Amino acid sequence: MTEPAGPAHRPPRSELGEMPAELWEEQAGWWQEGFTEGADEEYREQIMPLASRWLAGAERILDVGTGEGQVARQAVRDGAATVVGVDPTRAQVVEAAARAGGPAYARAGAAALPFGPATFDAVVACLVFEHVVAVDDALAEVARVLRPGGRFAFFLNHPLLQTPNSGWIDDHVLDPPEQYWRIGPYLQEDLSLEEVEPGVRIPFVHRPLGRYVNAMAANRLLLRHVDEPAPPTGFLDRSPEYPQGADYPRLLLLVAEKHEGLAPL
Secondary structure, eight states, X not given: OOOOOOSSOOOOOEEOSSOOHHHHHHHHHHHHHHHSTTOSHHIIIIIHHHHHHHHTTOSEEEEETOTTSHHHHHHHHTTOSEEEEEESXXXXXXXXXXXXXXXXXXXXXXXXOOSOTTOEEEEEXXXXXXXXXXXXXXXXXXXXXXXXEEEEEEEEEOTTTTSTTOEEEEEOSSSSOEEEEEOOOTTSOEEEEEEEETTEEEEXXXXXXXXXXXXXXXXXXXXXXXXXXXXXXXXXXXOTTOGGGGGXXXXXEEEEEEOTTOOOO
């Protein structure tokens, strides 16, 4: 549920042995105030329209890592008959229920979904799996609760930009000076605690893209569409100091379908 990496200085990370659940409870208010109900340009201009597009036509939708429920509420407004949001953070589920809007909510983690097989036509996970340690279990659960032919809309902070110690570089050694995005150790899986702004620390897992795609394939989730959109205008307008920001995708969307007949490789 972390904001995608942006054109700004990225603070150093510190290693973690596990994901401390209490941090999510402590930072729930930060998320609710800064990234929901139209407060964030990337959600408003890009993520929500993409979610509406790729969930269109689904009657039964599960929103994994729903937070305070903004994607789930949008799915109801778009016409889905049944929408359920799950999140392991109590403060998020309580706020989601208070904001109402039609979905039902339950407190659960991605690696242990409290639903039977083939319950949903579509599953959406929006900037969630970067914070899930048990990624193989979680993707297996997504596949289990999807009906055959069901769709998985999988939104990620782009792994290329979320490598450890990545960020914008103002290189004044070169003449003329250049600005570019430094890529950290991309191929290394990294579990760390990131200070996304002063006083706000978020547990984060970096994985290369292939790690996600192969785990999806192992669970018969066939990749059908990939989207790497340029950052939306609203975001670029508030980062004029980095004019090359439009050349770096902050968001990655993988759209997959469940195919029971596929044999695992």
